[in-house]
Amino acid sequence: MARHVIWSGTVSFSLVAIPVQVVRAVESGRVSFRMLHNKDYSPLTRRMFCPKEELIVPPDEIVRGYEIGPDRYILITDEELESVSPERSLTIEIIEFIDIEEVDLIYYDHPYYLVPAKGGEKAYRLLVEVMHRTNKAGLAKFVLGEREYLVAVKSTEGGLVLITLHYSDEILPDEDIFPKEEEIAAEEQSRIKGSINKMLADFNPEQYADARREKIMAFLKKKVKEKVMVQAPEEEKAVGEGPADLIAALEESMRKVKEDR
Amino acid sequence: MSQKVIEIAGKRLPLSNLEKDLYPSYGFTKAHILEYYRRVAEFILPHLQDRALTFKRYPEGVERDFFFEKRCPSHRPAWAKTAEITRDNGERMTVCLVNDLETLMWVENLASLELHVPLARAGSPATPDSVVFDLDPGEPANMLDCARVALILRDLLIPLQLTSYVKTSGQKGLHVFVPLNRKETTFEDTKEFSKAVAEIMQKNYPDLVTAKMAKEYRKAKVFINWSQNDSSSTMICVYSLRARSKPYVSFPLAWRELENLAGQGDPEKLQVIHSEAVRRAEKQGDLFREVLVKKQQLPHL
Numbered sequence: 001m002a003r004h005v006i007w008s009g010t011v012s013f014s015l016v017a018i019p020v021q022v023v024r025a026v027e028s029g030r031v032s033f034r035m036l037h038n039k040d041y042s043p044l045t046r047r048m049f050c051p052k053e054e055l056i057v058p059p060d061e062i063v064r065g066y067e068i069g070p071d072r073y074i075l076i077t078d079e080e081l082e083s084v085s086p087e088r089s090l091t092i093e094i095i096e097f098i099d100i101e102e103v104d105l106i107y108y109d110h111p112y113y114l115v116p117a118k119g120g121e122k123a124y125r126l127l128v129e130v131m132h133r134t135n136k137a138g139l140a141k142f143v144l145g146e147r148e149y150l151v152a153v154k155s156t157e158g159g160l161v162l163i164t165l166h167y168s169d170e171i172l173p174d175e176d177i178f179p180k181e182e183e184i185a186a187e188e189q190s191r192i193k194g195s196i197n198k199m200l201a202d203f204n205p206e207q208y209a210d211a212r213r214e215k216i217m218a219f220l221k222k223k224v225k226e227k228v229m230v231q232a233p234e235e236e237k238a239v240g241e242g243p244a245d246l247i248a249a250l251e252e253s254m255r256k257v258k259e260d261r
Numbered sequence: 262m263s264q265k266v267i268e269i270a271g272k273r274l275p276l277s278n279l280e281k282d283l284y285p286s287y288g289f290t291k292a293h294i295l296e297y298y299r300r301v302a303e304f305i306l307p308h309l310q311d312r313a314l315t316f317k318r319y320p321e322g323v324e325r326d327f328f329f330e331k332r333c334p335s336h337r338p339a340w341a342k343t344a345e346i347t348r349d350n351g352e353r354m355t356v357c358l359v360n361d362l363e364t365l366m367w368v369e370n371l372a373s374l375e376l377h378v379p380l381a382r383a384g385s386p387a388t389p390d391s392v393v394f395d396l397d398p399g400e401p402a403n404m405l406d407c408a409r410v411a412l413i414l415r416d417l418l419i420p421l422q423l424t425s426y427v428k429t430s431g432q433k434g435l436h437v438f439v440p441l442n443r444k445e446t447t448f449e450d451t452k453e454f455s456k457a458v459a460e461i462m463q464k465n466y467p468d469l470v471t472a473k474m475a476k477e478y479r480k481a482k483v484f485i486n487w488s489q490n491d492s493s494s495t496m497i498c499v500y501s502l503r504a505r506s507k508p509y510v511s512f513p514l515a516w517r518e519l520e521n522l523a524g525q526g527d528p529e530k531l532q533v534i535h536s537e538a539v540r541r542a543e544k545q546g547d548l549f550r551e552v553l554v555k556k557q558q559l560p561h562l
Contacts, residue, residue, distance in 0.1 A: 055517075246454065246561035250461045253420040257413060258465065 007144060008117055013094035018124050019117035022162060026111055031216050041230040086148045094138035100154050107165045114153060114160040131155040269363040272340050276370050283322040283372060287507045297502065298369050300539045302362045304547045305500035312378035313346055313356035315495045320372045323504040333357035338367060344383035349493055358383060374504045377495035386492055388444050391552055392451045393496060394437040395486035399479030404531045407435040408523035410470055410483045415516060421560050426552050427519055429531060431503030431511035440555040448492050450562045455487035499549045510538040513548035
């Protein structure tokens with residue numbers, strides 16, 4: 001199945017370099033809705049609004065500010081931001097191998113699949129096999145989008161996953177929120193242990209599902225069947241790929257102008 | 262008569278008749294005019310740069326006769342830059358290029374209150390840098406009607422990926438510029454485009470707009486003079502003074518400002534006088550700067 005490739009490059013360590021691609025591993029289960037105008041069901045878009053002037057602000061009047069206090073900002077331009085942004089990674093360079101069980105789940109941020117690119121299948125399978133047998137994961141630094149991530153590359157059934165990890169300074173301190181350690185009576189401990197043991201099971205995530213989502217989807221399916229549908233006005237074609245000649249383009253543009261007035 | 266010799270960039274320039282009032286009903290002497298142009302020089306010079314200047318001289322002031330001069334006068338200083346151009350009838354002509362402050366001061370000393378330049382530079386006379394829509398109100402239509410037309414034009418051009426810029430003419434109209442800055446574009450293209458736009462405006466706003474030159478069609482309407490997109494035409498340069506009873510300026514406006522002013526219902530508020538022009542240009546910089554550099558392509562031509 002072809003999936004959108006988020007990144008492609010190589011995974012490497014010592015003398016090994018395997019061509020790979022990063023693809024999505026999970027998808028949010030949220031049911032998303034489009035916001036529509038109730039007059040004609042045109043889909044709505046977001047705009048930046050200035051509450052002071054009560055105006056929509058065009059993109060060329062928008063600048064970026066870092067808030068340093070109430071109503072006080074430091075301005076930063078795209079160029080300045082660019083100049084301090086990390087370079088896009090060409091490789092996922094594994095710095096060290098660790099025991100994946102040592103990584104507390106709290107560090108797990110977002111999972112991706114790491115799949116072999118053309119010519120890398122054999123070496124990829126070898127790496128999967130070895131990592132699976134030794135239960136080790138590779139730690140690497142990796143730039144995706146505009147951020148540099150700490151990532152773990154670990155084996156899963158038949159392949160590799162890449163998990164972006166939180167940096168340790170992103171983890172909030174827990175000292176004040178957990179209760180202090182206290183002596184606990186032995187019989188109390190064994191009572192709890194007993195209760196847990198009685199409830200032990202294998203992890204079977206497919207037993208569980210988001211009940212609200214299922215209800216919404218079932219409801220929507222029913223509505224689709226009943227054909228209670230509304231339709232947005234026909235979308236204006238983008239100029240350039242639309243009408244072949246100037247007059248037609250102007251007519252179309254004029255129609256838009258008159259609609260907006 | 263007063264004489265004064267100034268020196269700019271090592272070049273000596275005698276100035277004459279400085280106290281002569283060239284806007285008598287307002288009171289604005291040649292000294293005031295020179296001072297105005299000196300202060301807006303940094304803003305106007307890039308727009309005059311390398312363009313054949315047409316002088317519009319008012320030696321006896323705005324209430325008396327004026328004359329056009331396209332040739333660079335033979336009594337010009339040795340340092341004044343010129344270009345050789347060929348007119349449509351094949352005739353060769355030497356023209357002035359106002360590329361520096363000293364030339365601008367010399368030109369103003371000749372009482373050329375208005376500075377008119379073509380849409381193309383002297384070195385590439387067949388390549389207009391912009392499309393222009395010259396909005397001219399036929400009475401009793403006024404500048405507010407022009408503002409309405411200009412705002413519709415702006416919105417009409419946006420879906421065609423064309424950003425436009427507006428300035429006052431300094432008289433009764435507005436000029437909408439669409440920068441192109443592409444050497445591939447010809448006056449044939451810009452004329453065809455501006456004519457098509459003017460005609461669709463007329464078709465959709467028949468009570469407000471006419472695309473016809475003939476006077477009888479222009480009454481109470483805004484005439485979109487698309488024929489200005491021609492190699493032989495000139496336009497009043499942005500920041501130039503106009504020879505009216507008061508020294509109004511052809512001045513760039515932000516679109517939002519035009520929207521606000523259009524809503525206020527007073528056409529006079531759209532006029533920018535010399536002192537306001539200096540103050541605003543110094544504060545906000547050149548709102549017409551993009552007209553000189555922004556690269557845009559006319560669609561479907």
